[in-house]
Amino acid sequence: MNLVDSHSHLFLEEFADDLPVVMERARQAGVSHIFMPNIDNGTVKSMLDVCTAYAGYCFPMLGLHPTSVDAGYRDELRVMSEYLKDGHPFVAIGEIGLDLYWDKTFIKEQLEAFDIQLRWALELDLPVVIHCREAFDHIYKVLQRYKGTALRGILHSFTGTAEDAERILEFSGFLIGINGVVTFKKSALPQVLCHVPLERLVLETDSPYLAPVPKRGTRNESSYLLYTLQKVADIYGQSSEKVAQITAENALKLFGRLE
Numbered sequence: 001m002n003l004v005d006s007h008s009h010l011f012l013e014e015f016a017d018d019l020p021v022v023m024e025r026a027r028q029a030g031v032s033h034i035f036m037p038n039i040d041n042g043t044v045k046s047m048l049d050v051c052t053a054y055a056g057y058c059f060p061m062l063g064l065h066p067t068s069v070d071a072g073y074r075d076e077l078r079v080m081s082e083y084l085k086d087g088h089p090f091v092a093i094g095e096i097g098l099d100l101y102w103d104k105t106f107i108k109e110q111l112e113a114f115d116i117q118l119r120w121a122l123e124l125d126l127p128v129v130i131h132c133r134e135a136f137d138h139i140y141k142v143l144q145r146y147k148g149t150a151l152r153g154i155l156h157s158f159t160g161t162a163e164d165a166e167r168i169l170e171f172s173g174f175l176i177g178i179n180g181v182v183t184f185k186k187s188a189l190p191q192v193l194c195h196v197p198l199e200r201l202v203l204e205t206d207s208p209y210l211a212p213v214p215k216r217g218t219r220n221e222s223s224y225l226l227y228t229l230q231k232v233a234d235i236y237g238q239s240s241e242k243v244a245q246i247t248a249e250n251a252l253k254l255f256g257r258l259e
Contacts, residue, residue, distance in 0.1 A: 001241050002032040003229060004248040005222040006255075007095070007129065007156050007177055007204035010058070011036060011047040014208040014219055023054060026222035032248065034222050035255060037061045037095035037129050037156075040068035041079050051089065059255065061092040063117055066099040066110045066131055073106075073113045084124065091255045093121040094129025095156060101134040114142060121151060127254050128153035129177075136164050143171060152254065157181065157206055161188075162195045169200060175250055179204045180212030180220065183231045190235050198236055198243065202251040203228055 005026070015022055026034065034054075036047050038061055051060045062083055064076055084090065096117040098110050121128045130153060132139045143151075152173030158165070159181055168174055176196055182189040193201075203225055205211075211220035212227040233243040252258040 001030040001244045002248050003030045003225050003244050004203065004251040005031050005034045005205050005207075005225050006154060006202040006251040007037055007179070008034050008207040008222050009036065009039070009209075010034065010207055010222065011043065011050040012208060015221075019050070022221050022223070023057070026225075027057075029223040029226050030244070031222050031225060032057075033252065033255075033257060034058045035061065035091065035129075035251070037065075037092075038063050039065045039095075041076055044080070044083060048089070059091045059257070060089055061094040061129060062088075062090040063092075063094040063096040063129070064113055065095055066097050066114070067102060069106050069110045069113045071106070071109065073109050077113060077116060081120070084120065090126065091257070092127045092129050092153070093117050093124070094127075094153070095131045096128060097131035097156075098135035098138050099131060099133040100138075107138075111138065111142065118142070118146060118151060121153070122146075122149060125150065127173075130155050131157070132160075136160055140164075140167055143174075147171065154202055154254065156204065157210070159187075159189065160192070162192045165192055165196050169196065175200055175202050175254060177202050177204045178228065178232060179206045180210045180216070180224065180228055182235075183212040183227060184216065185213070190231075193232070193235050198238070198246050199250065201232070201247055202254070203232065203244075203247045 156177040207220040
């Protein structure tokens, strides 16, 4: 069984003491690829170091996370754009988007940074990985401007309604990312996923965050993707092997890694 973790931050300090063991557990769980979204300029080096150490297994993305956007976001993006010159190793632009949960102070700047990075993705023919928290209508409005373009990507850590899912599925190049939240007792995702074809789904952990039941409340890691897989398989009435295969192919095709 091949599993793909389409969104994991294993380069963060939470894994500094035992990363090799964490990676081995992921391999033993059947995880064949781990895709790593960036946060800001302060995490690029650590992410690239991990992806170099685990070349062919871990793959980096470049983006400015919306919670890192402030008044100086243009300077941050200017530095980041230097990494995207010829020969860059990045497989996507991410994670980018909007987060209005913690603070709405820089909503204008978040929207501008989001749009700039969407244009990077189009210019470089790369997919995007979108963070959306308490901001779905804003995200949808921005994406509407790109209908008819080659823009494609993942709406990461989806927790929206069936209507939200339906609106994302309007964009043929977009997939929905499902993580441990689907296992939570009060999650509405099992009902929402009844409206989402398996061919439009990818699995993720968002490590070290959002560990699935029965690991909820602990540090998440890529091997825990098995718990999310089992829950999704139950929802769709399919075998774990079938769901793993389809979601892995969805992710690898998007990231240009399908052999």
